[in-house]
Amino acid sequence: MKPIAIITDIEGTTSSIRFVRDILFVYAEQFLPDFIRKHKEERDVARQLRSLSDNTGIPLKNTEALIEQLRKWMREDNKSTELKALQGMVWEMGYQRGEYQAHIYPDVPDKLREWQNAxxxxxxxxxxxEKAQRLFFRYSVFGDLRLLFAGHFDTSIGPKQDPQSYQNLVDWIALPPADILFLSDVEAELDAAASVGIKTVWVLRPQESGTDITKLxxxxxxxxxxxxxxxxxx
Incomplete structure (x- = not known):
């Protein structure tokens, strides 16, 4: 039976990992420190810094130590919710300035529209x-694609390789897991999704891994x- 809902990953699935790694991450690394210094009293930034302080024990008043922790996490590609939220704020600045557009593989928009129309x-x-995701699809090389999606989820619902995260998705979407399809380029994520009964497809783009799927x-x-x-x- 065809799925009623489809959940897709972004990096390596709808879009190039290289764009995220070489453009977005580099931009955040360059501009995040000064962004925090300038906007640390504003509500959304202050909320993330407070959470970062609570989770690391770094005093909230020690802005430079908080920045250094974020820079360390960026070097480690840590998936911290606070880091991802703050990166999203910086990326919004870059999108609005026209510094870059989000990469989308050419086969993606038409297929998403086909599924939505079905x-x-x-x-x-x-x-x-979630904010960074919406920005990504708003400022894509194929224009604003936000209306294709019914919802967005980030690691606030759980880590991507944890089966409980996918059970949380099932509960939120309110469909039987067999009616949901998950698309990703990471096998461990697919394993976690499949463990709760979600259907899966492994998207292995040769541009990303050079993998010959006939040998897997x-x-x-x-x-x-x-x-x-x-x-x-x-």
Whole structure:
């Protein structure tokens, strides 16, 4: 039976990891420290800094130590919710200035529209904050794609390789897990989703990994493009 809802990852799935790594991460690394110094008293920034202080024990008044912790996490590609939220604020500045547009693979927009037109609800689950996800699809190379999605989820719902996170998604979407399809380029995420009964497809783009899927074995159906996803065969 075809899924009623589809959840997609972003990095490596709808979009190039290289864009996130070489453009967005570099931009955040360059501008995040001064952004925090300038905006630390504003509500949204202050909320994240307070949470960061609570979780690390770094005094809230020690702005430079908080910044250094964030810079350390950026170097480690830590998925901290506070870091992702603050990165999203900096990325918004870059998008609005026209510094870059979010990369989307050419096969993605038409397939998403096809699924939406078929009555399938589309969602995003990514380690980037919900705000960063919306910015990503608003300022894409294919224009504003936000209306394609019924909702966005980030790590506030749980880590992406934790089965409980996918049970939380099932509970939120309020559908049987067998009616939900999850798309990702990370097998461990797919394993976690499958463990609670969600259908899965492993998106292995040769541009990202150089992997020949004909030489792989997996319990997850494998594709190299959204065009190859046949919902009726799942």
């Amino acid at each position: 009555g399938i609800n589309l969602y995003v689950y990514s380690s980037g904050s 074995r997996s319990k997850h159906p494998m594709v190299t493009s959204f065009k190859d996803i046949k919902l009726e065969d799942l």
